[in-house]
Amino acid sequence: MSKVKARTLLTLAILTLLHVPFSPTLLAKTNPLQDHHSPEFRALHTTRYQDDAERIKKTFENELYTLNASTAGHYGLRMYRQTLDPKYSAAVWSDMARVASTLNGIAASIHTKEQAKEYGSKRLEEYRKKKTTRSQLRYQATKDKPEYLLIGLDMLGSMARANEYGLKHKADVQLRHLIKQFDFKPYATNPEMIRAWAAQLANQVYWLRQLGEQDIVDDFIHAFKNTYPDSQDKQLSDQQFTNKIYGLTHIIFAASEYYQQSVDPNEFAWIYDYFDNNIDQILTRTKEDVVAEVGISYLLANKLHSPVLADTQSTIAHAIDINHDMIPSTDGSFALQKGEHRNVLAIMLLNWQGVKNAPTVKNQPEVFKDRPYGLVNNNLMNNDLVTK
Known part of the structure; x- marks a missing residue:
């Protein structure tokens, strides 16, 4: 029996003993850092991530035009570029x-x-x-x-x-x-x-x-x-480390003209090598917004089988509050206006639909x-x- 299958069965057994109703999303989030790099795990969770993305979309789109014009525009443009809807x-x-x-x-x-x-x-x-x-x-x-x-x-x-x-x-x-x-x-x-x-x-x-x-x-x-020399990462405050990672993701985002075209992974190999070597530090020292941006950076380079992409997707799925169907802020707020940025990134990461010049x-x-x-x-x- 594979390790992934064994963990899945163990999780189901624990949920049964605790009288917790079975939920595909909950199962996906039981351990965000489990061995989710295998093909079996990817296949098992692709649909569940898409379901998570749809649940966040429903939360925001039910109230989209109660948000201010700037926030609604930020959300709507990204969703248009993803879906052409x-x-x-x-x-x-x-x-x-x-x-x-x-x-x-x-x-x-x-x-x-x-x-x-x-x-x-x-x-x-x-x-x-x-x-x-x-x-x-x-x-x-x-x-x-x-x-x-x-x-x-x-x-x-x-x-x-x-x-x-x-x-x-x-x-x-x-x-x-x-x-x-x-x-x-x-x-x-x-x-x-x-x-x-x-x-x-x-x-x-x-x-x-x-x-x-x-x-x-x-x-x-x-x-x-x-x-920001890589050798000095440990000397950076979490705020400055986050600023560094944001800078790296935005180099890739800007080069793609914001999700409109793919980027050449060779041109930005120095960034992807850094992410590959430092993903654990990124997951523990930064917020969900940054984690999602790192994952989307891999999607923009068509690095679809990267373990780092899998890490970010699992971590973001784990961050979704199952009662509010969205990712709260670091202070626990579920205000849609404040949370649009991290949640639209989560939607894109969990249900990527490719780049489109639109x-x-x-x-x-x-x-x-x-x-x-x-x-x-x-x-x-x-x-x-x-x-x-």
Whole structure:
């Protein structure tokens, strides 16, 4: 008898003795770190993971439009890219509205470097007032370069998202002129900034490349490796270790243009080798959001038989609360607004449906027929803008 089968039978016997009703999900979660690398275990649990994903989806989709527009858009875009189901079109529109509103406001009010710095300084107050370690790191790293909050956090993400849709803002020339007034390399290669904004910077350097602006991806990766040498992991706080892993996953996510295309595992072998060698530390030192992102990174590289992928899927399935059908926050909260990020990642990890270049004006025009004010067709689709 195989070890997997023996463990399964033992689990069933224990549940029977304890008068616990049989549940496939509960059985899957009895020991998240059991020998789930075997083909037998994978086959046994694939359907159960899909069921778990569907249960989380039901929890969120019953209340999706009670969430704010940004959160509903975040969820709906990812589900659209996974499923191409038109039922998520309204949530994609919410995401478009967020993009349009952000760029409309910037185009109308910010034209100079001084105005950009003033805008950023006001946003910095949000971080100064918060006393969490992460917020204080961000405040200290950015207080002498407040324009980063405008260019990095608000402009690049919105412009890149419009670009992915096959759109651009009607003031695109003006917005690009504003970006060109700042050299992004000093932000992306500053160790203090990387320790504060690793995942965000990973996104932003890829967005700059996507938009045909600066190409400083290699500079960022070189600086990232120097800021977080693997030999010093044990000296990192859990917060800083988590920041490092987030940075690594977002390099892969950004390279995929957020689940739209597969990534070359050879190009990112240094990241996958690191995950392979450090998965136990990742599982014990980081939160479910990060664990799920590590697993999705393997899916994006089509590394479907990786033991690390199996570890992450089992751990995430184990984290689902069977009474609320979702993964709670670290403080035990089941608030949907706060929990959307980790739970949509869990859905994708447990029931991956492949990469899709969608939605775009060209391929799904029905999604964009009533686009928000300010967004117009981009004459060049995103692939034409990427600098090689």
